[in-house]
Every structure is written in structure tokens, then in C-alpha cells.
Amino acid sequence: MIHHVNPHANVAQVLDNLDAIRVLDPHGMLDLTERFPDQCRDALQISRDFLAAQGAPARPSSIIITGLGGSAIGGDLVRALVEIGGDVPVIVNRDYRLPGFAGPNTLVIASSYSGNTEETVSAYEHARDLGCPRICITSGGELARHAARDGVPCCIVPGGRPPRASTGYLFIPTLAVVAASVDLGAQCGLNAVDASLGHLDELAAEWRRENPVSDNPAKELAVALHGRIPIFYGAQGWTSVLALRWKGQFNENAKVHAFANALPEQNHNEILGWTRASQQSSIWSVVYLRDPQETEDQPRIARRIAVLQAVIASSAEQHEVWATGDSLMERLLGTLYYGDFVSVYAALLAGVDPTDIAGIDLLKGEMANLNGNGR
Amino acid sequence: MIHHVNPHANVAQVLDNLDAIRVLDPHGMLDLTERFPDQCRDALQISRDFLAAQGAPARPSSIIITGLGGSAIGGDLVRALVEIGGDVPVIVNRDYRLPGFAGPNTLVIASSYSGNTEETVSAYEHARDLGCPRICITSGGELARHAARDGVPCCIVPGGRPPRASTGYLFIPTLAVVAASVDLGAQCGLNAVDASLGHLDELAAEWRRENPVSDNPAKELAVALHGRIPIFYGAQGWTSVLALRWKGQFNENAKVHAFANALPEQNHNEILGWTRASQQSSIWSVVYLRDPQETEDQPRIARRIAVLQAVIASSAEQHEVWATGDSLMERLLGTLYYGDFVSVYAALLAGVDPTDIAGIDLLKGEMANLNGNGR
Numbered sequence: 183m184i185h186h187v188n189p190h191a192n193v194a195q196v197l198d199n200l201d202a203i204r205v206l207d208p209h210g211m212l213d214l215t216e217r218f219p220d221q222c223r224d225a226l227q228i229s230r231d232f233l234a235a236q237g238a239p240a241r242p243s244s245i246i247i248t249g250l251g252g253s254a255i256g257g258d259l260v261r262a263l264v265e266i267g268g269d270v271p272v273i274v275n276r277d278y279r280l281p282g283f284a285g286p287n288t289l290v291i292a293s294s295y296s297g298n299t300e301e302t303v304s305a306y307e308h309a310r311d312l313g314c315p316r317i318c319i320t321s322g323g324e325l326a327r328h329a330a331r332d333g334v335p336c337c338i339v340p341g342g343r344p345p346r347a348s349t350g351y352l353f354i355p356t357l358a359v360v361a362a363s364v365d366l367g368a369q370c371g372l373n374a375v376d377a378s379l380g381h382l383d384e385l386a387a388e389w390r391r392e393n394p395v396s397d398n399p400a401k402e403l404a405v406a407l408h409g410r411i412p413i414f415y416g417a418q419g420w421t422s423v424l425a426l427r428w429k430g431q432f433n434e435n436a437k438v439h440a441f442a443n444a445l446p447e448q449n450h451n452e453i454l455g456w457t458r459a460s461q462q463s464s465i466w467s468v469v470y471l472r473d474p475q476e477t478e479d480q481p482r483i484a485r486r487i488a489v490l491q492a493v494i495a496s497s498a499e500q501h502e503v504w505a506t507g508d509s510l511m512e513r514l515l516g517t518l519y520y521g522d523f524v525s526v527y528a529a530l531l532a533g534v535d536p537t538d539i540a541g542i543d544l545l546k547g548e549m550a551n552l553n554g555n556g557r
Numbered sequence: 558m559i560h561h562v563n564p565h566a567n568v569a570q571v572l573d574n575l576d577a578i579r580v581l582d583p584h585g586m587l588d589l590t591e592r593f594p595d596q597c598r599d600a601l602q603i604s605r606d607f608l609a610a611q612g613a614p615a616r617p618s619s620i621i622i623t624g625l626g627g628s629a630i631g632g633d634l635v636r637a638l639v640e641i642g643g644d645v646p647v648i649v650n651r652d653y654r655l656p657g658f659a660g661p662n663t664l665v666i667a668s669s670y671s672g673n674t675e676e677t678v679s680a681y682e683h684a685r686d687l688g689c690p691r692i693c694i695t696s697g698g699e700l701a702r703h704a705a706r707d708g709v710p711c712c713i714v715p716g717g718r719p720p721r722a723s724t725g726y727l728f729i730p731t732l733a734v735v736a737a738s739v740d741l742g743a744q745c746g747l748n749a750v751d752a753s754l755g756h757l758d759e760l761a762a763e764w765r766r767e768n769p770v771s772d773n774p775a776k777e778l779a780v781a782l783h784g785r786i787p788i789f790y791g792a793q794g795w796t797s798v799l800a801l802r803w804k805g806q807f808n809e810n811a812k813v814h815a816f817a818n819a820l821p822e823q824n825h826n827e828i829l830g831w832t833r834a835s836q837q838s839s840i841w842s843v844v845y846l847r848d849p850q851e852t853e854d855q856p857r858i859a860r861r862i863a864v865l866q867a868v869i870a871s872s873a874e875q876h877e878v879w880a881t882g883d884s885l886m887e888r889l890l891g892t893l894y895y896g897d898f899v900s901v902y903a904a905l906l907a908g909v910d911p912t913d914i915a916g917i918d919l920l921k922g923e924m925a926n927l928n929g930n931g932r
Contacts, residue, residue, distance in 0.1 A: 243618065244646050251825030265656035271619050271646040276822045277793040278857070281640035300857070301821050411837055418652040430826035439830035439837055441816050446676050447651045449920055450626030451805035455814035457916045458909070462786055462814055463838060482653070482675070482924065489923045493916055534833070541832045541868055545824055548864045549857065 194405045197527055198394045206530045209537035211435065214347040215522050216390050219382040221350035222515070225339065226375055228351075229358035232337040238362040239315060239335075241270075242289035245364070246314075247356060248275040248305040252345045253293035253319075255427045256353035259514065260360050262420040266510075267367035272360070278304040280312065290314040291359055293352055295345035297323020300549065319355045321348075344537060346434050349518065374511035381512040382519060389523040400520060403469075404527035406501060410467040413498075414442040415490075417483045421471045421505075424517050428471070431525035435536040438528070445486050453490060459497040466498035473505045473513055569780045572902055573769045581905045584912035586810065589722040590897050591765050594757035596725035597890070600714065601750055603726075604733035607712040613737040614690060614710075616645075617664035620739070621689075622731060623650040623680040627720045628668035628694075630802045631728035634889065635735050637795040641885075642742035647735070653679040655687065665689040666734055668727055670720035672698020675924065694730045696723075719912060721809050724893065749886035756887040757894060764898040775895060778844075779902035781876060785842040788873075789817040790865075792858045796846045796880075799892050803846070806900035810911040813903070820861050828865060834872040841873035848880045848888055 196202050203212060245264075247257030257274040264272045273281065278301050284290065290309040294302040297320035306328055309316050318329040321341030329336035337359070339351035354375060361371040368374065387393075389400035414429050416422035422444030432440035443452050459466060470487060477484045491500055503520060505513035529536035571577045578587060589596075620639075622632030632649040639647045648656065653676050659665065665684040669677040672695035681703055684691050693704040696716030704711035712734070714726035729750055736746040743749065762768075764775035789804050791797035797819030807815035818827055834841060845862060852859045866875055878895060880888035904911035 250822055254822065254825075264658075267657055269658045269660070271648060271656070271658050273646060273648070276819070278821075278855070281646070282642055283639075283644045283646050285644070433826040433828075433830045437829050437833045439827075439834055439841075444651070446653075447625055447629065449917065450629075451808040452814075453808075453920065454812050454914060454916045455808045458812045458907075459814055462840065465837065466814075480653070482927065485924060485927055486920065489920045493919065532833075539829060541829045542824065544868065545828065545861065545864045549860060552857065552860055 193408060193531055194395050194401070197401045197404070197530060200391060203391055203530060206533065207536060209535065211344070211347060211529070211536035212391060212526050214343060215526050216386055218350060218519055218522065219379055219386050221348070222354060222375065222382060223379055225350040225354040226372060228337065228339060229355045229372060232335075232355065233358055233362050236335045239289055239317065239359065241363055242315065243270065243287040244283065245270055245272045245289045245291065245360060246275050246280055246284060247272065247291045247293060248280065248309070249293040249302050250276055250299055251430065252349055253295065253299070253302070253352050255423065255430065256349060256356050257291070257293065258423040258426065259353055259420060260357050262423050263357065263366060263370040264360060264364065265419070267370050268360075268364045270364045275305060277301060279308050280305055284309065284312050284314050286313045286315070288314045289363060290316045291319065291356055292316060292325060293319040293356055294323070294325050295321055295343075295348050295352060296341070297321060297325035303328065317359050319352065321351075344539070346431065369510045374509060375515070377509065378507065378512040378515050381507045382515060385506075385516050385519055389520070400523035401527050403501060403503070403524045404531055406499070407467050407469070407524070407528055408531045410465045410499070411438065411463070412440045412467050412469055414440065414469050414471060415448060416442070416444055416471040417473070417476060417480060418444045418446065420514050421473055421517070424471050424514070424521065427518060428469070428521040428525070431521050432528060434539060435525040436528040436532055437534050438532070445483055445490070449486055449490065453493060456494050456497050468494055468498050468500045470500070470502045471505070471517055472502055475513070568783060568906055569770050569776070572776045572779070572905060575766060578766055578905060581908065582911060584910065586719070586722060586911035587766060587901050587905070589718060590901050591761055593725060593894055593897065594754055594761050596723070597729060597750065597757060598754055600725040600729035601747060603712065603714055604730045604747060607710075607730065608733055608737050611710045614664055614692065614734065616738055617690065618645065618662040619658065620645055620647045620664045620666065620735060621650050621655055621659055622647065622666045622668060623655065623684070624668040624677050625651055625674055626805065627724055628670065628674070628677070628727050630798065630805065631724060631731050632666070632668065633798040633801070634728055634795060635731050637798050638732065638741060638745040639735060639739065640794070642745050643735075643739045645739045650680060652676060654683050655680055655689075659684065659687050659689050661688045661690070663689045664738060665691045666694065666731055667691060667700060668694040668731055669698070669700050670696055670723050670727060671716070672696060672700035678703065692734050694727065696726075719914070721806065744885045749884060750890070752884060753882065753887040753890050756882045757890060760881075760891055760894055764895070775898035776902050778876060778878070778899045779906055781874070782842050782844070782899070782903055783906045785840045785874070786813065786838070787815045787842050787844055789815065789844050789846060790823060791817070791819055791846040792848070792851060792855060793819045793821065795889050796848055796892070799846050799889070799896065802893060803844070803896035803900070806896050807903060809914060810900040811903040811907055812909050813907070820858055820865070824861055824865065828868060831869050831872055843869055843873050843875045845875070845877045846880070846892055847877055850888075
């Protein structure tokens with residue numbers, strides 16, 4: 183990691199002031215974040231109960247996971263895992279309609295935390311029109327009602343949280359359904375999630391609010407990124423999906439712009455944006471999401487990152503986040519979790535309520551006004 | 558479109574000075590851009606000859622297009638067209654290896670303009686190991702040699718250009734191969750490309766260097782974006798793929814940072830980055846790539862753009878690019894072409910050689926050094 187003198191020492195004190203945190207986080211996003219390992223435990227039990235009651239879906243020739251935001255990212259992570267160990271094409275759909283190949287052999291997993299995401303409800307109806315086997319994952323809403331009407335299996339998870347603080351409830355049941363219909367191998371299934379929970383507990387203890395900045399890597403990285411525009415880079419595969427997740431968490435929690443890309447694709451175009459970046463903006467920070475396995479599995483990716491860091495060195499601060507844990511699933515869930523903590527601390531540093539999403543609520547209101555007498 | 562007083566009136570004069578352009582563009586990127594319609598004509602003939610000699614490939618159960626940069630974007634455009642009218646899953650692969658489902662029923666199209674993109678050559682070899690039927694599209698290099706060794710059909714296109722100035726040679730043969738193996742419908746096949754060439758000629762005449770800024774929308778948009786960081790937004794489907802292409806063209810030609818996203822996904826996270834954007838940077842510009850059909854086909858997307866524009870209004874300049882042409886293919890190729898012109902003019906305005914890609918060449922050199930006695 184490239185270290186810099188910290189210009190935000192005073193600002194950082196707020197993160198060690200528990201009273202200040204209570205004021206800055208009136209809706210308790212940090213509390214939800216701290217309790218993520220328990221959410222994963224609960225989601226695991228719900229997923230196992232759901233599969234025990236429904237049985238495994240028939241083996242499809244392809245799978246479409248349809249959702250937006252946190253549901254889509256959960257789908258992307260499952261897709262990345264299937265690309266490692268599975269033998270069916272998986273496509274994540276972020277639109278009102280499904281791609282043209284969807285049909286009776288396509289398993290469609292419709293995921294919406296509230297159940298009222300209009301794009302996902304619309305895509306669900308498209309799947310019904312096309313005769314696709316369907317499974318819904320939701321806390322209720324319109325999607326749960328449609329599933330009940332159609333006799334479609336629906337995995338119901340507890341509601342009431344912001345969707346981005348419900349990743350356990352969105353990712354784990356999706357993985358469970360896919361792992362039950364396609365052989366993913368031991369490192370990608372529910373038992374791997376189960377075996378990762380102890381690691382998540384350890385990380386929660388390390389990153390929680392009681393641990394001061396001086397001994398808390400999540401607070402430390404939030405301080406380093408304060409006032410800057412972060413760009414998250416991962417390698418093609420699960421770290422690039424997590425780069426997108428970190429971007430979304432900084433957008434939604436800290437209300438700052440953030441961007442993400444994947445290597446090697448970045449090396450074929452975006453790298454040239456850095457050659458004149460110092461003339462454009464002095465407030466970029468680059469965060470590399472790295473897997474210790476990559477040096478062994480993808481030595482050329484590791485080399486690409488080293489060269490990229492040399493190109494960027496004079497234009498921006500750079501940080502590295504190394505996944506921790508013995509198993510693939512520990513590294514994946516731990517790196518996801520780190521982004522949640524860092525983005526919440528970044529919000530608190532900026533004096534922004536991490537839970538508030540007025541911009542999205544405005545948009546949803548305007549979209550609802552369009553409906554008139556119903557869509 | 559939101560109009561602003563132009564602070565770059567003096568700078569803009571360089572775009573109307575043909576002698577200055579010759580100095581600023583020593584390797585002739587603008588010339589290549591102006592001749593894009595002829596490249597498409599040539600690519601169409603090459604594609605038809607290739608198909609006539611090879612016959613149509615057997616119908617696959619899935620298709621993987623593997624490539625990086627301009628080849629990957631060409632693949633994404635084909636994927637977007639197949640999602641409209643085709644009935645097979647198409648996945649674009651930007652990595653050294655193929656996803657786990659690839660096998661004897663997966664048609665793998667390996668596309669590398671030079672033939673020496675190491676990720677694409679590696680993915681080709683992975684496809685061979687997996688027993689996938691393969692087709693190569695290249696001007697030569699290692700990929701052509703591998704294809705000849707293996708008796709794999711190889712569509713050879715003329716070499717010697719920068720890959721990003723070879724989109725006709727990369728996109729059209731890929732589309733031809735896919736359209737020959739899957740029924741895409743008349744609006745997405747080679748005849749649709751053929752019928753679009755006249756429209757491209759008209760656009761080339763409108764945007765060419767002889768037309769002054771006052772009468773040239775491509776120069777006008779380049780002037781508006783001068784000194785700014787553009788963010789390109791499209792709707793899920795082909796306009797979002799083109800947003801990525803515009804981003805890449807600004808990275809590679811103008812050597813500036815640029816970013817891209819798709820609606821509706823943008824509405825679920827990135828929109829919140831705009832709520833504090835005016836404190837972060839005063840040099841953003843947003844460019845919306847729009848299809849006149851969207852108001853009819855996707856009225857809710859059109860509404861989402863209107864609300865998004867209201868959210869962004871106080872933080873950034875905003876521009877709209879409306880696709881022109883009667884057919885889907887005219888609108889797609891025309892909008893792609895517009896991005897090429899605007900990004901080249903943007904490079905000339907910034908005093909940057911559009912052809913030069915020292916950053917990528919440095920990286921390729923470092924990667925080659927790694928090879929030692931061969932990879």
C-alpha cells in the first residue's frame with residue numbers, strides 16, 4: 183500500500199466518538215452493518231428451510247437472475263461463482279424485460295428486497311409470459327403477491343431494512359437456489375458460506391465502532407478516502423463484481439461519486455485516462471481489491487496491477503485492499519463486508535446520514551406518479 | 558439539451574484550421590474516422606465472402622465472444638442485438654479463460670484485431686482444450702497462426718490500423734457469424750448493415766473536418782466537453798453499450814478520464830453520487846445517448862432520464878445525443894460513429910495526438926518482458 187501523510191487527523195476524531203456517531207447515524211446503518219454476520223446466519227437457515235420445503239429446481243439449460251442494485255450485485259457474485267465451478271450460462275438482467283433466449287428451459291430468479299422494484303416485477307411478468315420456471319426472493323410486496331397468485335416458490339426474507347444492508351438476505355438464497363440446480367463444487371455452495379461465518383465475526387469485531395481509528399482498518403481507509411473520488415479496480419471475476427459493490431455503497435451511503443472497472447479490460451482503454459489525469463482533478467483515489475490467490479492463479483493480472491500503479495503514481499493516491507481468509511467464500515464475503523464498513527464510516531466522516539436516499543426516493547415518487555390508474 | 562455560453566470560443570478555432578489539424582494528428586486518426594463508411598463497406602464484403610466460403614456454423618446452444626477493448630465492445634453490440642431478436646445466450650468474455658459452461662455446444666468467436674492480444678489468444682487456447690467450435694476474426698498475428706494450425710475458420714481483415722479505428726472490421730464479421738448461426742430477424746443482420754451505409758455517408762459529410770464548428774455537431778460537442786470529465790449514460794441495451802464505447806474513445810483518443818453507466822441500474826445507486834457532486838468537482842459533463850424509439854418502446858426509461866436530469870441540473874452540464882436514422886442499425890452505427898468523431902475532435906482541441914497510446918504500449922512492453930522464454 184502507498185502511504186500518505188493524513189491531512190484529516192481532526193476530522194477523523196468523529197469516528198471514535200460514539201455519541202457523535204449516534205447523532206450522525208440516526209437510522210442505525212452502522213448497527214445493521216455490525217450485525218451482518220448474524221444476518222448471514224439467518225439467511226443461511228432461511229435458505230436451507232426453503233430448499234427443504236421446495237426441493238431442488240429441475241436442471242435448467244440457462245439461468246437468468248433479474249434484479250437491480252443490491253439484488254443485481256448479489257446475482258453478479260453468484261454468476262462469478264458459477265463461472266468458476268458451474269456448467270450453465272448465468273446472465274444477470276437489470277432491465278424491465280428478459281433477453282430473447284429466455285424460455286421453458288431458463289430458470290428465472292426474480293430478486294427484489296422490497297418486492298416492489300418495478301423493473302423486477304415487470305421482468306417477472308415477462309418470464310411468466312415466456313413460460314420460464316421461476317423462483318422469487320423478496321421480503322413481500324408485489325413480487326410475493328405475484329408468486330402466490332402463480333404458485334411460484336418464493337423465498338421470504340425479513341423486511342424493513344434498506345436493500346443495500348440486506349445483502350445476506352439477497353445473495354445467500356440466490357446462491358442456494360443456483361447451487362441446488364447446478365453443481366458448483368464445494369467451495370461455492372452453502373456449506374462454504376456456513377464455514378465463513380466465524381471469519382465474518384472476527385472481521386466485525388475488528389471493524390466495529392468501539393475500535394479506534396488507530397486500530398481499525400475500516401475507519402483508516404474511510405479517513406484516507408475522505409474528500410476524494412474513489413475509483414475501485416478489481417480483476418475480472420468476483421473482485422471486479424465487488425469493485426462495483428464498493429462503488430454502489432459509496433454512492434448510496436456516503437453520497438459521493440465513485441467509479442469501478444475490471445482488469446484486464448481497464449488496461450485496454452481507461453489506463454490512458456490516467457496519462458493526463460493530474461490536469462483534470464487532484465482528488466482521485468484508487469482502491470485495488472486484491473485476492474492473495476491471484477498471484478498464484480493469475481500472475482499476469484498481478485503484473486498488470488503493478489504496471490498500472492506505476493502509470494497512476496503521479497496522478498492519484500492509491501490503496502490496496504487484500505482479501506483475508508482461507509477459503510474463496512471467506513475472501514469474497516470478507517471483502518464485501520469491508521466495503522460496507524468503509525462506506526458507512528465515509529458517510530459519517532462527511533456528515534451525511536448513510537441511510538437517507540432522498541435522490542432515489544424522489545425518483546421513485548416521480549415514477550409512481552406516472553402510473554396513474556396503475557401500470 | 559441544456560445550452561451554456563461557450564467559454565472555449567478561441568480554443569475552438571483550431572478545429573476549423575486544416576493545417577493545424579494536420580500537425581495535431583500526425584498519424585491520421587481523423588482520416589481513418591472520415592473513411593469509416595468505406596471500412597464498413599469493405600467489412601461487409603469480407604464477411605459475405607467468408608460466410609460463402611465457410612458455410613454457416615452449426616447452431617450452438619450458447620455463444621461466447623472473447624476479446625478486449627474494441628473487440629469486446631463489438632461483441633457487446635452483437636449481444637445487445639441478439640438479446641432483442643435471437644434465442645441463444647450470448648456472453649462476452651474479457652478474460653484469459655472462458656466461463657465454466659463452455660463446451661462442445663458453445664460457439665466461441667475469438668476476436669483480436671492485431672491477433673496478438675494475449676488474453677484473447679489464451680482464451681482461444683482454453684476453448685480448444687474444452688472442445689468448443691471456434692471462429693477467429695483478426696488481421697493476422699498469433700491468433701491467425703493458431704487458427705491455421707487447428708483448421709479453424711478465420712476471417713482475415715486488413716491490418717495496420719489502431720484497433721479502435723477498426724470497429725467495422727471487428728463488429729461486422731462478428732455480427733455476420735452470429736446472424737448465420739442464430740436467427741436474428743431482418744433488422745439485425747447483414748442486410749440491415751448494408752442498408753445503413755448511405756446514412757453513414759451522410760453523417761461523414763456532416764461531421765468531416767471541412768465543416769466548420771458553427772455547422773458541425775461533432776465539433777460543437779467536442780468544444781462543449783473540452784476541459785471536462787464526461788459521463789456517458791445510455792439505457793440498458795445498445796445505447797448503454799455505446800456509452801461504454803464513447804467512454805473508451807475518450808480514454809484512448811483524447812486521453813481523458815470518462816465514465817459510463819446504464820439506466821435503470823444508475824437510478825439505484827449512482828444517482829446518489831450526484832446529490833453532493835457540486836462539492837466534489839465542477840468539471841463533470843453528462844452526455845445522454847438517446848434513441849428516439851425509446852419514448853415509444855420504453856416510456857419509463859424516458860421518464861427516468863427526465864427525473865435524473867432534474868437531479869443533476871445544479872451539479873453538471875448536460876447534453877443529449879439523439880440517434881438519427883430510420884432503422885435500428887442506422888441509429889446504432891450512427892451513434893457509434895458520432896462518438897468516434899467527437900472524441901477525435903476532443904483530442905485535437907486538447908492538443909493530444911489521438912493515435913498515440915504510450916500508456917498501453919508501456920504496459921504491453923512490461924507484459925512482454927514477463928514472457929521470458931515464452932508464456
